[in-house]
Amino acid sequence: MKKRLISVFILVIWLVACNSNKPSTVQHAPLKVEFAFWWGDFTLLVAKEKGFFEKYGVAVEPVYYKNFPQAPADLVAGKIDAGLFSIGDALIASEHSGVKVLAAYDDGGLNSIVAIPEITSVAELKGRQIGVKIGSPYELFVREMLHNTGLQTSDVALVNLSAEDIPPAMPDQVQAGFVWEPYTTELLKKGYHVLFSSKQLSALYPDLITFRSAVVAERSADVRAFLQAWFEAVEYRIKHPDETRQIVANYLGKSLKDVEADDELHIMTSEDNRHLFQTSQPDDVRSIYETAQINANFLIGIGTLTKQPDLKTLFDPLFYK
Numbered sequence: 084m085k086k087r088l089i090s091v092f093i094l095v096i097w098l099v100a101c102n103s104n105k106p107s108t109v110q111h112a113p114l115k116v117e118f119a120f121w122w123g124d125f126t127l128l129v130a131k132e133k134g135f136f137e138k139y140g141v142a143v144e145p146v147y148y149k150n151f152p153q154a155p156a157d158l159v160a161g162k163i164d165a166g167l168f169s170i171g172d173a174l175i176a177s178e179h180s181g182v183k184v185l186a187a188y189d190d191g192g193l194n195s196i197v198a199i200p201e202i203t204s205v206a207e208l209k210g211r212q213i214g215v216k217i218g219s220p221y222e223l224f225v226r227e228m229l230h231n232t233g234l235q236t237s238d239v240a241l242v243n244l245s246a247e248d249i250p251p252a253m254p255d256q257v258q259a260g261f262v263w264e265p266y267t268t269e270l271l272k273k274g275y276h277v278l279f280s281s282k283q284l285s286a287l288y289p290d291l292i293t294f295r296s297a298v299v300a301e302r303s304a305d306v307r308a309f310l311q312a313w314f315e316a317v318e319y320r321i322k323h324p325d326e327t328r329q330i331v332a333n334y335l336g337k338s339l340k341d342v343e344a345d346d347e348l349h350i351m352t353s354e355d356n357r358h359l360f361q362t363s364q365p366d367d368v369r370s371i372y373e374t375a376q377i378n379a380n381f382l383i384g385i386g387t388l389t390k391q392p393d394l395k396t397l398f399d400p401l402f403y404k
Contacts (some may be wrong), residue, residue, distance in 0.1 A: 087373040111305060113142035113209045114298070117166040118153045122264070122345035123290050124167045124191030125331045130316035138315075143310035147335065154243065156180065158295060165309075170378050171220030173293045174237040177392050181296030182198055185310060185397045186356045187371060188317075191281070191288035193347035194224060197249070197270045198259035198278040205232040205279055214244035214252055214260035220288055221246075221261045227287075228279050263343050289351070289359075289374060299399070314353040321350060360400035 118124040127145050128360050130136055136143045146163055147156045155172045159180040167188065168176065176182050202208060205228060215225050226236060242257050249260035250269050259278060262270065265278065281287070297305050301372070320327040328342045335342075351359070359371045369377075372394050382388040 085107050092120065093402055095375060104373060111142065111302060113144035114165060114302070114305060114309060115144050115146050115157070115163045116146050116309075117146050117387075118149045118165050119148050119154070119167070120265075120335075121167075121290075122315060122343075122348050123192065123350060126188060126313060126316045126320060127167065129332055130312045133316065133319060134161060135312035135315050136309070137320075138179065139308035139312045141305045141312065142311060143312075145392055158293070161297075161330050163203055164298045165292065166212060166292045168291055169220065169288050170291055170375060171288070171382065172399075173291045174375065174379055174392055176293065177397050178237065178388055178390070182397065183294050183296050183299045184291045184371075185299070185306070185352045185399055185401075186292045186353075186361055187289040188292055188313070189290045189351055190349040191290055192345055192349075193267075194221070194261065194263050194281040194288065195267050195277045196225070196228060196279040197243075197253075197262055197267060197275045198258055198263075199254045199275055199370065202258060202278060205229065206234065209234060209238045210258060212240045212242050212257040214242045214249045214257035216245050216261075217241055217243040217383075218385060218387045220378045220381065222324045222385070224281070224284065224287060225261060226381075227284055231259075232282075265343060266345075268343070275375065275404055286369075287374065287377065288369065317352055360398065 107148050116126045116127060127143075131143060131145055154163070154166050155168060155176045158166045159176055166172075166176075169191070173182065196205075196213070198208070200304065202211065208229070215224060222241065225241065229236060229239065242252070243258065244260065245250055246260075246266050249257065249262050249267055250273070253260060253270065253273075260270075271277070282323045292310070294306060303318050324344050328339060330342060331337070331342045332339045362370055362372060375392075375394050375398065379388060379392055380393070383391065
């Protein structure tokens with residue numbers, strides 16, 4: 084028995100020695116990437132379910148946030164590696180931690196001010212309550228809308244509410260509110276109407292793939308692979324919107340009717356980003372840097388940001404070139 088044990092021991096040593104001659108592969112933990120219930124975010128699930136991340140050799144764990152406002156804080160705290168953020172959330176996160184914006188993944192879609200039936204023009208908002216997340220870029224949208232009609236924020240009462248809080252708050256707490264899908268449709272079904280929309284303003288709120296800077300520095304190959312898989316998933320979902328809906332419904336355990344395609348939302352491709360990240364643009368087109376500067380100026384003006392961010396450092400086009 085003792086001789087047999089010694090033989091086994093020698094065999095183990097021999098196997099270890101043989102294996103030590105083979106190159107070792109370091110397996111990183113999956114990239115934890117936040118997403119919310121938003122048509123633009125669902126590219127993440129398409130890439131996951133169609134095996135595109137595996138194809139490019141990166142492990143990714145989608146992290147669903149039903150309560151999105153917690154996500155930027157978790158990115159800053161290092162609880163997630165990346166988030167699918169609005170431009171304002173990315174700018175705010177950059178002041179509290181090192182982050183990199185690597186691509187825009189949609190144009191922000193159709194944002195709307197939905198109002199009660201009695202309010203038929205923006206001018207009639209005077210003296211009324213408008214629900215909007217105060218201190219966010221969405222407040223900029225409301226200010227621009229009012230300014231275009233000759234009103235000031237002092238002419239109305241802004242009530243600090245997120246888009247998901249608007250439907251139950253109308254009509255008693257607010258008489259109008261800043262929303263996007265699916266909350267716009269929810270309000271329309273209740274008899275409210277769209278008073279003003281982002282079709283009447285140049286796009287202010289692209290949504291951005293935002294990574295912690297440390298992750299980009301330490302796992303550049305994984306981040307590059309993530310973006311390769313992401314943009315392949317973009318092309319796939321553009322061609323297969325119905326399958327995209329089914330993937331989302333299956334992943335989140337929702338019925339198919341709860342996952343509506345947003346035809347107003349432009350999903351950004353890799354080629355879109357190549358143009359967007361160019362500093363020189365036609366007169367009627369803004370670069371990502373110009374759009375970010377408009378948002379940063381607003382956030383500084385209301386005290387949400389304390390200083391101008393270094394946009395050339397924050398926005399990094401390296402990975403999709």
